[in-house]
Amino acid sequence: QVQFVESGGGLVQAGGSLRLSCAASGGAVSTWFIGWYRQAPGKQRELVAKIQSGGTATYADSAKGRFTISKDNAKNTVYLQMTSLKPEDTGVYYCNRVPAIYSWGQGTQVTVSS
Numbered sequence: 001q002v003q004f005v006e007s008g009g010g011l012v013q014a015g016g017s018l019r020l021s022c023a024a025s026g027g028a029v030s031t032w033f034i035g036w037y038r039q040a041p042g043k044q045r046e047l048v049a050k051i052q053s054g055g056t057a058t059y060a061d062s063a064k065g066r067f068t069i070s071k072d073n074a075k076n077t078v079y080l081q082m083t084s085l086k087p088e089d090t091g092v093y094y095c096n097r098v099p100a101i102y103s104w105g106q107g108t109q110v111t112v113s114s
Helices: none
Strands: 003-007 010-013 018-025 034-039 046-051 057-059 067-072 077-082 091-097 108-113
Touching (some): 003 091, 034 067, 034 077, 046 067, 046 077, 077 091
Antiparallel strands (some): 067 077, 091 108
């Protein structure tokens, strides 16, 4: 059974940075196309960054130039480094495969104040 445990969120001021972590179990991130998703208040969950098994990363327009997705295959963990945070980045962040075929974890809350 594949499970994800997200962590690293918090409350930051606009312009600040956070590093999110997603520890996966029950499968190997080294073989997956995996991504970070965000669910803002009152909105649908959206994919903000994804990374292929070989390491190629792509980003939503809203994340380009500010977010960096990476993974540590040995730790079976995926990261999202977020810089120059904006209030519109506020939401609960989740990781999952792309497409999201597994159950969602509890997510980690990111709140950016203006």
